[in-house]
């Protein structure tokens with residue numbers, strides 16, 4: 001039976017360096033949570049603490065109602081998959097998958113049927129007799145997944161399981177992991193530094209920065225309403241437009257935007273930044289009549305980058321700052337949005353933060 005994970009006030013240090021700083025986290029029963037963050041932010045440390053591969057200096061970890069942080073790893077009911085497969089090279093695929101069942105002293109018939117079932121689930125039923133080095137990277141990672149799931153753990157932890165694989169296989173295996181998790185309904189936590197992977201797999205995404213979880217929410221909220229500038233910039237591309245408050249409005253890069261409620265008390269002159277995603281800038285060709293149109297700021301396209309279905313436009317604003325906008329390829333073609341053209345820009349969706 002799958003269970004929730006409740007991490008309470010976890011702190012972990014390497015010598016003087018704090019790797020995890022009072023982290024609390026509740027992963028619901030059956031939920032798929034993605035932990036996203038840059039290298040060194042403490043993602044793996046958090047997973048290792050849950051798995052029991054390291055121990056914290058402070059805090060508690062519960063699986064369901066049971067406190068597990070004092071238990072050895074094999075008593076925690078957790079399946080773990082690492083980045084680098086970590087299969088036993090001298091054992092066959094079947095023996096690798098059977099490993100966790102053998103150390104739990106399961107009977108031979110039980111082991112055989114469970115190994116067959118798992119190899120079928122991960123689509124490797126014909127490979128049981130092979131050694132890991134006779135398999136591709138993607139196949140080895142499927143074996144690792146089967147091995148982790150064989151003892152029917154309550155929880156599955158995945159530490160960058162796809163990052164050693166090439167792009168095509170990674171996408172394929174990502175889909176497989178997602179559908180397998182849905183089918184089994186097992187509480188799962190994946191650690192990744194890849195935003196697309198986190199968004200595609202996670203029901204919710206927890207973003208970490210320097211040993212802390214700075215935001216947790218569904219992918220759309222994380223993307224469209226980032227809690228901090230760090231989250232906004234880490235998750236996808238974003239324009240940072242500097243400006244200030246004047247007459248109870250925000251003036252940035254030639255745009256005049258309403259002052260958001262949470263900044264209402266700030267005095268005139270306070271420096272602010274508007275964070276605008278490239279696809280949330282609307283771009284129109286600016287003939288002379290459109291210059292200075294209400295709510296728009298004008299500039300000149302300095303160069304474009306062809307991205308297949310989309311076109312990236314790099315625009316130098318008359319006001320001095322540069323921005324990047326993304327438009328559908330068809331629009332760029334129809335309107336001839338090329339280097340040297342003058343354009344008027346509006347911000348459709350944005351966030352204002354203090355500088």
Ligand SMILES: Nc1ncnc2c1ncn2[C@@H]1O[C@H](COP(=O)(O)OP(=O)(O)OP(=O)(O)O)[C@@H](O)[C@H]1O
Nearest residue numbers: 014017019037038039040041042043044045046193
């Ligand atoms: N064995 C160790 N000794 C000392 N410091 C360590 C050790 N392991 C990790 N750290 C430090 O602890 C912090 C968190 O490391 P952790 O491996 O959890 O980060 P991460 O987010 O998983 O990074 P990555 O994505 O690069 O694996 C980092 O600053 C790292 O340098």
